[in-house]
Structures are given as structure tokens and as C-alpha cells.
Amino acid sequence: MIPTRRSFLQTGAAIAASAAPTAANDRIQVAMIGCGARAHELMTAIGKHPGAEIVGVVDAYKGRVERAVERTGGQTKVFANYHDVLADKSIDAVVVATPDHWHRQIILDAVRAGKDVYSEKPLTYTAAQGREIIEAARSTGRMVQVGSQGVSSATQRKAKEMIKAGKIGKVTLIRAAYNRNTASGAWIYPIPPDASPKTVNWDMFLGPAPKRAFSLERFFRWRCFEDYSGGIATDLFVHLATTIHFLMDAKVPSSAMAMGQLYRWKENRDVPDTINGVLEYPEGFAVNLSSTFNNQLTADGSFQILGTEGSLRIGFGGLTLVPEHVTEDNRWIVESWPKALEEAYYKDPKVQQTEIAAAKRPRPKPEEFRDTGPEATVPHFGYFFESIKTRKPYYEDAAVGHHAAAVAHMVNKSAKEKRAVEWDFAKDDIKKG
Ligand SMILES: NC(=O)c1ccc[n+]([C@@H]2O[C@H](COP(=O)([O-])OP(=O)(O)OC[C@H]3O[C@@H](n4cnc5c(N)ncnc54)[C@H](O)[C@@H]3O)[C@@H](O)[C@H]2O)c1
Numbered sequence: 508m509i510p511t512r513r514s515f516l517q518t519g520a521a522i523a524a525s526a527a528p529t530a531a532n533d534r535i536q537v538a539m540i541g542c543g544a545r546a547h548e549l550m551t552a553i554g555k556h557p558g559a560e561i562v563g564v565v566d567a568y569k570g571r572v573e574r575a576v577e578r579t580g581g582q583t584k585v586f587a588n589y590h591d592v593l594a595d596k597s598i599d600a601v602v603v604a605t606p607d608h609w610h611r612q613i614i615l616d617a618v619r620a621g622k623d624v625y626s627e628k629p630l631t632y633t634a635a636q637g638r639e640i641i642e643a644a645r646s647t648g649r650m651v652q653v654g655s656q657g658v659s660s661a662t663q664r665k666a667k668e669m670i671k672a673g674k675i676g677k678v679t680l681i682r683a684a685y686n687r688n689t690a691s692g693a694w695i696y697p698i699p700p701d702a703s704p705k706t707v708n709w710d711m712f713l714g715p716a717p718k719r720a721f722s723l724e725r726f727f728r729w730r731c732f733e734d735y736s737g738g739i740a741t742d743l744f745v746h747l748a749t750t751i752h753f754l755m756d757a758k759v760p761s762s763a764m765a766m767g768q769l770y771r772w773k774e775n776r777d778v779p780d781t782i783n784g785v786l787e788y789p790e791g792f793a794v795n796l797s798s799t800f801n802n803q804l805t806a807d808g809s810f811q812i813l814g815t816e817g818s819l820r821i822g823f824g825g826l827t828l829v830p831e832h833v834t835e836d837n838r839w840i841v842e843s844w845p846k847a848l849e850e851a852y853y854k855d856p857k858v859q860q861t862e863i864a865a866a867k868r869p870r871p872k873p874e875e876f877r878d879t880g881p882e883a884t885v886p887h888f889g890y891f892f893e894s895i896k897t898r899k900p901y902y903e904d905a906a907v908g909h910h911a912a913a914v915a916h917m918v919n920k921s922a923k924e925k926r927a928v929e930w931d932f933a934k935d936d937i938k939k940g
Pocket residue numbers: 540541542543544545546565566567568571589603604605606607609627628629654655656711712713714726727729742
């Protein structure tokens with residue numbers, strides 16, 4: 508029997524999607540739901556995989572549809588809405604790159620229509636949506652992969668390998684920050700001059716969000732408004748949380764405390780521009796998360812993993828391992844003792860072997876790792892396409908996406924309610940109260 512394209516995919520017939528070119532009809536047929544700024548980056552990354560092909564696009568702004576068709580070689584089919592995409596039996600997988608308030612509904616509809624799903628982060632708009640999505644993926648047997656692509660980078664894989672090998676010892680604290688000092692960094696993006704009720708489908712954008720009057724600011728700068736986004740936490744902390752969970756083999760924090768304020772970008776937004784959060788993990792470490800839309804000092808010192816034997820500094824282009832030269836030095840203490848006791852202290856063979864020997868040991872050198880691999884989204888899609896063929900989910904599945912987004916929702920809830928928020932491990936949701 509000649510296998511159909513779908514049975515070919517389901518039997519998991521070998522080769523990774525990124526391998527040598529396949530016959531056109533063996534390619535994974537992908538449609539883009541939402542063709543905004545991120546989706547255009549995703550289309551470029553997908554274009555690097557000869558085993559997949561973008562065959563359909565849909566968006567709520569005409570200009571982005573035009574550009575998406577152009578970017579994908581002019582042959583892509585334009586759909587009127589995402590339901591039509593899901594009804595098209597020739598489409599294997601969809602990429603959900605809409606604003607966050609839409610993710611849940613589109614993912615649920617997509618897996619129920621038999622599509623595998625690559626969803627942009629954050630997987631959810633509220634923590635309670637996580638279980639629903641996980642259950643729908645499980646019961647339909649569909650792949651749901653989430654788009655915090657950093658875990659597919661050579662840098663983060665190297666960091667995980669170093670931590671696993673015990674190179675920084677026991678980790679007790681991680682400091683992770685995301686700061687930026689531009690209007691664009693604060694999500695005040697330019698609005699295309701042809702945008703109007705004629706070119707923008709406002710109802711398509713609103714979907715499950717509260718009904719409001721047409722607003723180009725809300726449409727193009729939706730991260731500034733909590734009807735569509737959780738602001739800093741869901742936009743930025745979710746990436747940090749995904750990385751932390753990946754590196755530490757951790758699932759979700761047991762508790763979070765946070766504070767958030769709007770200090771600087773006060774016009775037209777209802778989410779904070781500065782947040783500090785503290786997380787505690789049952790795996791035995793804590794995390795400080797912070798973000799402000801202001802000066803960031805240095806880009807490279809913003810992700811630090813602190814262990815008993817050293818620390819790791821993770822940046823976009825690589826990482827630095829700074830081994831600790833642990834030297835106990837009790838001079839200032841024993842100098843206050845009676846002289847005879849001080850002298851006896853230093854004659855003690857135990858002190859000779861520890862303090863005296865450590866002071867003589869050469870200082871270990873930092874190790875640098877430069878990431879020369881492709882931008883992480885490219886291998887991230889490679890893993891997605893591979894999992895479509897093998898039917899084995901990649902690391903960043905719905906559960907991992909749910910728990911990373913949960914960090915953001917815990918932080919926002921704590922900041923809003925000015926109290927500690929706990930995770931209910933039995934319900935896999937934020938504890939009520
Ligand atoms: N992984 C990353 O590094 C990364 C980077 C940026 C954005 N993102 C995520 O990607 C998603 C999109 O962000 P963006 O910056 O591209 O936003 P955007 O506003 O540029 O794009 C969103 C697009 O979705 C369209 N849209 C809205 N409702 C729709 C619907 N019902 N059907 C079809 N299209 C619809 C809008 O018209 C818009 O063009 C967000 O979830 C965001 O968090 C991820």
C-alpha cells in the first residue's frame with residue numbers, strides 16, 4: 508500500500524524534517540494562524556526546513572497577509588478565518604502566532620480538528636487554561652509544542668550539560684532579568700499608516716476578549732493591555748521560566764511573591780513597566796525575576812545561576828562559567844583570640860589542609876562558550892517537525908508550556924493581590940485563596 512502523506516507522518520517514517528529535500532507532497536503542510544511580527548520570523552525559520560512547507564495564512568490585518576504571501580513565495584493560500592484553515596484536510600500542522608488571549612481557543616479547536624500545533628508562548632492567558640490544553644492534546648493524540656525557542660539553542664543545552672556535570676555544584680539561587688530602554692522595547696510599536704477599519708478586522712482580533720470600541724493602539728500594541736496579555740510576566744518572564752525549568756529539571760514553583768508598578772511608560776497601558784518577583788522551587792532553589800523598561804546596564808549579566816562551586820552567566824550569544832575559588836579565611840576571627848590559641852589554630856593539620864592549602868591553590872579559569880549555531884527558532888522547528896513524524900513530543904510540550912506560563916500568572920496574581928501565591932500540585936493550577 509502506498510502510504511498517504513498523513514499515514515507517512517503517523518508511522519514516523521524516519522528522516523528529520525530538516526534533512527535533504529523531500530518530494531513536494533511528502534512535505535509537512537503548515538498554515539500560519541496570525542501573521543504578525545513574530546510569525547514573519549517564524550516563517551523565515553520554517554523556510555530553512557525543506558521537509559515543511561507553508562501552504563496557508565490567515566491574519567486580522569490585510570497588510571500582514573499580503574506580506575506573508577510575498578514572504579512565502581506567492582503561492583500560499585489566504586484563508587478568511589482560522590476555522591477555514593482547520594477545515595482544510597490537506598493541512599497537517601498550524602502555527603498559532605496570534606495575541607495571547609486567543610491561544611487557548613485556537614489550540615483547542617486545532618487539536619480537535621486533527622492538527623499538530625506549534626503555539627507561540629505564553630501557552631495560556633490564565634493558569635486554569637493549562638490543564639484543558641494538556642488534556643485536549645492527550646485525548647486527540649496531537650503534538651502541541653510551545654515557542655520559547657531558547658531551550659533549543661546550543662547555549663542553553665551547553666548550560667544544562669554543565670549544571671548536570673556538577674560544574675557549578677549545588678544551585679541555590681538564579682537571578683534572571685529582562686530590561687530594555689526603548690519605546691519599542693516597551694511595546695510602543697509603529698502603527699502601519701494604512702491601518703483602518705477597512706484593513707483591520709477588529710472582531711477577529713477581539714475574539715474571546717471583552718468587547719471594546721475599535722482601537723489601533725490596542726490592535727497593534729496589545730501587550731500594553733491586560734485584556735490580551737499579561738504584560739512583562741507573560742511576554743518576558745515566560746522565556747526565563749522555560750529556561751530555568753529546562754536547566755534545573757524543575758516543574759513549577761511552589762510559591763511566588765511579586766510587586767509591579769507603572770513608573771515610566773504611563774500613557775495607554777494598564778500593565779506594569781517594572782516587576783520584581785521571587786519564586787521558590789520544591790527542587791530546592793529560589794529565583795529572582797526582574798524587569799524594567801529603563802537602562803539595562805549590561806546585557807550579559809542578566810541571567811546568573813549561582814552554585815556552590817561557581818556560577819553560570821547566560822547571554823544570547825553564549826555563556827561564561829565562572830568557577831569559584833572557595834577559600835575559607837578565618838584570619839579576622841582568630842586574630843581576635845588569645846595569641847597562643849591563634850597560633851595553635853594554624854598548626855592544626857585540619858586547618859593546614861583546608862584554609863592554608865586552599866589559599867595556595869591556583870585560581871580556576873573561567874570557561875567561555877560562544878554560540879555559533881543557527882538562531883534557536885530554526886532548530887526549535889526542527890524538533891517540532893521531527894515530533895510530527897515520530898509522534899513523540901519534544902521537551903517543550905503543552906505541560907512544559909503550561910508551567911512556564913504559570914510562573915507569569917503567579918507573578919501577576921501576587922503583584923495584583925499583594926500577597927504570596929502558591930501552586931496547587933494536585934490541581935496543577937494556582938491555589939485558590
Ligand atoms: N518566541 C518569541 O521570541 C516571541 C517573540 C515575539 C512574539 N512572540 C509571541 O508571538 C505571538 C504574536 O506576537 P507578535 O509580536 O507577532 O504580535 P503581532 O500583533 O505583531 O501579531 C499578531 C497577529 O495576530 C493577528 N490576529 C489577531 N487575532 C487573530 C485571529 N483570530 N486570527 C488570525 N490572526 C489574528 C493580528 O492581526 C496580528 O497580525 C504572541 O503570543 C507573542 O507572545 C514570541
